[in-house]
Amino acid sequence: FYLVVSRFRYYQNVCTVSYSFVWWDWPRWEKEIDWMALNGINLPLAFTGQEALWQEVYRALGLNESELEEFFSGPAFLAWNRMANMDKFGGPLPQSWHVNQLYLQFKILERMRAFGMIPVLPAFSGNVPKGILRLYPKANVTRLGPWAHFNCSFSCSYILDPRDPLFLQIGTLYLSEVVKQFGTDHIYNTDTFNEMTPPSSDPTYLSAVSHSVFASMTAVDPNAIWLMQGWLFFSNQTFWKPPQIQALLHGVPLGRMIVLDLFAEADPVFTYTESFYGQPFIWCMLNNFGGNNGFFGTVESINSGPFKALHFPNSTLVGIGMTPEGIEQNPVIYELMSELAWRKEPVNLAKWVSLYAVRRYGGMNDNLTAAWKLLFTSVYNCTIPGYVNHNHSPLVRRPSFRMRTDLWYEPADLFEAWKLFMEAAPSFMSKETFQYDLVDVTRQVLQVLTSSFYQDIADAFANKKMPELLTAGGVLVYDLLPELNRLLSSNQNFLLGTWLERAQSKALNEREAQLYDMNARNQVTLWGPSGEILDYANKQWGGLIEDYYAQRWGLFVQTLVECLDRGLPYKQDTFNQAVFQVEQGFIYNGRKYPTKPQGDTYEIAHRIFLKYYPQAMKRLQ
Structure with a gap:
């Protein structure tokens, strides 16, 4: 679950939290949204409650309850279920979970929009329950290989080829329901092949994939903009060579996609993709994998990176962001990063951290x-x-x-x-x-x-x-x-x-x-x-x-x-x-x-x- 931070005129935003947020109630969400507002964050992801809508769409298509129970993972693993990495482990989700999360999402969206934020809503990537094959046996569905160290009992997701007419049908059904229930600010997130190898490396195929994903958005919202993680390009560099990256990115008109350079403080992708081949991107700090306790930071890289990206030849940078897998640790790093959105140049780190100590404790020592x-x-x-x-x-x-x-x-x-x-x-x-x-x-x-x-x-x-x-x-x-x-x-x-x-x-x-x-x-x-x-x-x-x-x-x-x-x-x-x-x-x-x-x-x-x-x-x- 990510949010995106920033500044630089066009899209202002920050990011969080696969691990930390899953059990949050409304008071904890309200506190977090207030923190976002205080730090100028204006493009947060709003993914809560989406399974309730998927449930309705798949029921309308004819899937039964057991097929839905086999699809959704438990609450602690929903982020990876949504990215097609794994199914069902930790489930099935009780109906009360769907109702609770849907109610929570309405409050989250109301609060975000009250502060002038642009909530990013979910769209369809092609990840489908196995039961789709019962209803549509001729659908072009590929069973991907296992993710991480999981076996196919919980992994090996089923991906509907975006070129199949059924993709447009499901994608538009879902996004129509999203817009009907949640309203829209016209920016949607979905991620294809996150830590999963596509069935083909043919650039023509990859371009058709992204074209079809985007078409399922614009069929519902002609003003749609696709926000996409760029993590796949970093995590599977053996597959994603320049022709494959460019093909996927250019399947969408330039300016209608925003790419999150997810781990830019350590391994920026924009530097070897000519600024994502013309698509706008957001320079993001990941910093923490897994929400682990333990001091860690790359303050020199964080301090200089966004400004190097801004002055990169033909830069398409439109914002800076934070994309940690979990928060509630290393607060000083998030304070530094969020402040950079208001700066025109890197800070003096020695001076900044001295002032941080004063601000944090309310007195000089x-x-x-x-x-x-x-x-x-x-x-x-x-x-x-x-x-x-x-x-x-x-x-x-x-x-x-x-x-x-x-x-x-x-x-x-x-x-x-x-x-x-x-x-x-x-x-x-x-x-x-x-x-x-x-x-x-x-x-x-x-x-x-x-x-x-x-x-x-x-x-x-x-x-x-x-x-x-x-x-x-x-x-x-x-x-x-x-x-x-x-x-x-x-x-x-x-x-x-x-x-x-x-x-x-x-x-x-x-x-x-x-x-x-x-x-x-x-x-x-x-x-x-x-x-x-x-x-x-x-x-x-x-x-x-x-x-x-x-x-x-x-x-x-x-x-x-x-x-x-x-x-x-x-x-x-x-x-x-x-x-x-x-x-x-x-x-x-x-x-x-x-x-x-x-x-x-x-x-x-x-x-x-x-x-x-x-x-x-x-x-x-």
């Missing part, structure tokens, strides 16, 4: 200014070309001997910033923003230290040193992770219980509550029935650390100790089978988690600092 400057020049300034941060920290990954521990910054800068935060803490603990940041920076430090203890564990096992293995494993499992869990549990913004409560609040009965609870837990852990995209949307939350990550690490250390004690080799496949039972057990444990903070944040953070700051500095020597 030399320690906090120095801390933020350290963070901005290190952990928030990744300069490795093409670096993608899915938060690969061992803390939030299934333990193995193949985990990444590389960092794009010097940990000494993070530890020094932590020290400066702790020194400022007594004077700023009354500020909610400071409380959040103190938890977040301490969390980041413990994330880094987890990698250090993991390395100690791996070295001890490789060298058959049982005392060292017991020491490193014991500290990690029985002190560091429990302390991290207590720290996160002390702040409202880091609670697993809040996520689960929001999910269950959508339910009308116990059966629905269990379905939504499973969706919420699975998304942030296994991400699929068997861990198909394991830990992709990992979160560092109170409750999740204790009952998921710490349990995995405990089993890993226990397994290594037993192997060393018995003189047996460690076998990852055997461990994977055992740890899967732990992971799956968490999804169905039925435990209720606190929805209110517990403990004193300063006391917990101070205790952690006294214990682990000396160790952190010693490891740097």
Whole structure:
């Protein structure tokens, strides 16, 4: 689910949130829309409630209820269902879900339009239920290959060829219903072949595809403009060569399509497509995959990128935007990006972050200014070309001997910033923003230290040193992770219980509550029935650390100790089978988690600092 940000005269906009928004109620949506308005965002996606309309269209065509239940995924996975990546997993969707989301969409649209925003509405990409083949056995439908690591039980979507007359029929039926129910501001989003390989690379075919998709829009709305993600060109560069890209883009009249250069702060596509071969585009910052906690940013690239795009030869740039898969982390990055829409040139980053510290806490403090400057020049300034941060920290990954521990910054800068935060803490603990940041920076430090203890564990096992293995494993499992869990549990913004409560609040009965609870837990852990995209949307939350990550690490250390004690080799496949039972057990444990903070944040953070700051500095020597 994306929104698009911006400025530059034509289309002003920003983007969010496949992961974060799914359980939002109206007050949370209202807060988000108000934030958008305050930041000048004027082109948000408005995709909520669309399944209710699809349900009506497919019923009118003759599909039965079981065929619809097999098509729609559960709430936590609808973004990928909409992009034709997967079907049915986490479903079926209760009828109450459709009613609730439709009601919510009406309120969302009213609020957005009241602020003068242009909501982007959904259109038809060709993704159809398998049941279409029962009704139209001669339709030109292709079953695509599996997506990600899913098997065809939940993937292998059915795509109706846009050149088939049935495509125009379904596309116009659906968009007519969209306009009837939601009104229109004439900009529609749909994405063809997102992370899926088209059935043909023939430029003539690809041009016909986009021409037909656009025709299904203009048949309903002659003033339609197609907003399309450009992610496919980046994610499948083996297929999308210049002739294929140009063919798809030129199937639509120039100026009637807007392309989102989705990951432009790291890998801009406009630079090697001659500004998308003349189609208008929006320079977007993605920054976060999976809504992961963990400091990350590319501030130098973010600061300069939009202005380089504006002055690119024959540039067709019409706006800048934000396209994170999930929000509610790294607030400083979104503050910087949203401010750039109002600027004519890059900001002075050192000056900007100093002023940010003052604005964020409502007062000047030399320690906090120095801390933020350290963070901005290190952990928030990744300069490795093409670096993608899915938060690969061992803390939030299934333990193995193949985990990444590389960092794009010097940990000494993070530890020094932590020290400066702790020194400022007594004077700023009354500020909610400071409380959040103190938890977040301490969390980041413990994330880094987890990698250090993991390395100690791996070295001890490789060298058959049982005392060292017991020491490193014991500290990690029985002190560091429990302390991290207590720290996160002390702040409202880091609670697993809040996520689960929001999910269950959508339910009308116990059966629905269990379905939504499973969706919420699975998304942030296994991400699929068997861990198909394991830990992709990992979160560092109170409750999740204790009952998921710490349990995995405990089993890993226990397994290594037993192997060393018995003189047996460690076998990852055997461990994977055992740890899967732990992971799956968490999804169905039925435990209720606190929805209110517990403990004193300063006391917990101070205790952690006294214990682990000396160790952190010693490891740097």
